[in-house]
Amino acid sequence: MEKTDQAEFYRRAEEFVNRLMEEAPVVATELGDHRFDDRLADRSKAALERQHREIKGWLEEFEGFNAEEFEPDARIDHRLMVGVARSILRGFEKLRPHLRNPGMYSEECLAGVFLLLIREFAPLEERLRSVLGRLRAAPEVLAQGKENIAPGEVPPVWCEVALESAEQGLGLFTQLIPALTQQVPDQKLQAELNEASRVATEALRDYIAFLKERVAPQTRGDFAVGEELFEELLREDHLLDYTAEELLQTGWRLFEETEAEMEELAQKIDP
Template identity: 25%
Template structure:
């Protein structure tokens, strides 16, 4: 049997958390404030989702290949915690599948992303200002991916909740843009204004699309008993 070392686990952890920072979705549940890579924007295209699933399988295989049974207890705990983190991604990506079932997922990747970018107090440095514009410019692609991924799979109660968050989105975002503009630096005002216009148009389009799809959506929200058992055993470690 090949001997596994704690260094292998540490390398796996480093690789996984670097990957997670680039691939973790924005969430309104606990708003994890993680450092993202430079020039990062959300990407929930079908190609990106398939890539994430493949890379997740590789992390899971690396974790499973490590034999920690003879390690000190504290290191075994670390082994289980990394396993829990990997299982959490499986839960999100392959079990609850918010990117395919929950329209609110994409409200988080757009409005939630903008909200997070505004949480920190001033100053709005050049880099921070440019990131805000970049996030706004990502809205149209995110909404296009949302429509493609949710088609025929979205759940009606989740869609209704998302629609509530998109009520009067044009007037609300217009107020944000008007108030925010004077504080930004290092960005072209025309580009900034256009990014808000395009973001608003994308979200209004998403609102209208969801309304048009409601009648064909399922009401079933539960993922089932076996899925919850998986969560308790592998993610919550109970």
């Protein structure tokens, strides 16, 4: 039975967004929601299976609302909620980054800590206490990556990018955090941060070795998703009506127009 209660839709949409933030705490931090700043995402197989089931349930529920009866703004919000749910479900069932993108795990750890350090939304000591929670969670996230990644499905370039990012990110744990801990007077917190940083560093180095020794030699995946799925992404995620061919032709047209304008400007500057 279709539902037409706009207030009920908004109540459920708010619950949905809150659930997304809880499941993706680093995304929450990035969006300015600091309720989960001391956590990282759980990407264990059990958690991924649960999240997959939940997102199918959310999509079914949102598609069960007849938004034709809603006010114009609410119809837009309804379309967005359906689109978000479909996008997440597509990730689980078609794109599968949890199996194919090793950078998903290392970036969760590195970005999760970096965002807390770079954004001065709270006193440093408060942010460092959240950093401590994420440092302690990092080894488990990286272990989940080693368990989940299917080397033969990983595109080689994704492995290369993940390796480069992880190797450069080591300095975050080995240099930046120890330097910042000296700025807080709480010696107990200093000691806990230094120890958690040491353990996280070891885990990240182990993950780097895993990528080099176990993943890189077996990478056979392709990052190209194919025309059909690409057009689905354009239509559903980006709300664009272009076909892949139309988008390509539009890109070339804009490139050629820009090149011509630059040449014209160059002639005016230096005839």
